[in-house]
Amino acid sequence: MLRQVRGMDVQSLDLPGVKLLTPRRFADARGYFAESYNARAFAEATGGVEFVQDNESLSEHVGTVRGLHYQAPPFAQAKLVRVVQGAVFDVAVDVRKGSPTYGRWTGAELSADNGRQLFVPAGFLHGFVTRAPETLVLYKVDNYYDRDSDGAVHWLSPSLAVDWGLDPQAAVLSAKDAAAPYFSDFETPFVA
16 A cells, blocks of 8 residues: 655565655755755654664665664564665564464565655564665664574574575575574564
C-alpha cells in the first residue's frame, strides 16, 4: 500500500512495520532539494521512534555484505537506512518469536539516485549488499550501541533463503559476518 505523508511516499512492505519511505525531491537546473528526515512526517508514517544516533558505513567494493545484524533487548534498535552514494539491496528479516511472519524476509533497492529509505523496526535482522563501488550508507538508530548485545545471523542461512542477487564467492565479508551462526541455530531474543 502506498500513501503520501507530509511530502513523502510511504509504502508498507510485506512484513509488519517495515516501511519504504521516499522523500519528495524538488529539482531544478542546480540539482535537487529534499527533506531527508522530518520527525512529524516520520512519526505519522511509522508510529514514531525517537532516534538517538546516526551511523554511516562506506563500502569500497560491489558485493560487500554487511549483516544480518541485530542488537538484543534491552538495547534493540529500530533503524532508518538510506544511501547517499552508490546503491544497496537492503534486507529485513522478522525474528520476533510468535510473529506470523517469523523467519520471513523483505528487501528493497536503496540508492542515491532513488532516494528511498528503509525503516526496520526492532525485532528484525538487518543487512545489505552493495550494488555499486564506494557506497555510502547512513542510518539512524533509536538505541545506543552495546557491544554485549550485538549479534549476527549468517547471510546465507538456507532456511531464510534471502535472494541477495550475488554469487556467494564474490561476497566481501567481515570475519564476524563470515563466522555468524546460521538461522537454524539462532535463538531469538525478540517476542512479537
